[in-house]
Amino acid sequence: MAQKTLAAALALVAVLGALAAEAKAPTLPKTVTVDLPKGLDFYAGPGADAINNNCLACHSRDMVLNQPSMPKAAWEAEVAKMRNVYKAPVAEKDVPAIVDYLVRVKGAK
Numbered sequence: 241m242a243q244k245t246l247a248a249a250l251a252l253v254a255v256l257g258a259l260a261a262e263a264k265a266p267t268l269p270k271t272v273t274v275d276l277p278k279g280l281d282f283y284a285g286p287g288a289d290a291i292n293n294n295c296l297a298c299h300s301r302d303m304v305l306n307q308p309s310m311p312k313a314a315w316e317a318e319v320a321k322m323r324n325v326y327k328a329p330v331a332e333k334d335v336p337a338i339v340d341y342l343v344r345v346k347g348a349k
């Protein structure tokens with residue numbers, strides 16, 4: 241009996257000690273730097289900056305480039321869908337350069 245009580249007391253001390261240690265050293269957020277692998281941007285060319293700056297926040301380049309080749313109207317609709325349905329924060333002024341880029345690399349008649 242005394243042994244059980246002693247064991248319970250020791251366990252309690254251990255738990256309280258752990259809690260006290262945690263209270264003394266709170267976990268603080270810290271800034272870390274992550275180097276993402278290179279080569280995941282859209283390929284260089286006219287309009288590459290516009291598409292890199294606007295179209296990589298939610299999915300990869302390959303998500304876009306693995307789509308079938310499509311005519312200009314379809315790419316315009318695709319960019320509009322990203323903006324209107326998925327709320328992609330793409331400035332109106334960047335849309336023509338993005339569409340031209342897409343038509344150049346994945347265009348179809």
Ligand code: HEC
Nearest residue numbers: 294295297298303304307318319322326327328329330338
């Ligand atoms: C705010 C987030 C967001 C941004 C920014 C964004 N997209 Fe998307 N995109 C999505 C989502 C969500 C899907 C659907 C993913 C899925 O089905 O798994 C998608 C899918 C796609 C697809 C696949 C076809 C489809 O309609 O599902 C293409 C192509 C595409 N995006 C192009 C673009 C282009 C071009 C841009 C830049 C103008 C862009 N996205 C920016 C969220 C975004």
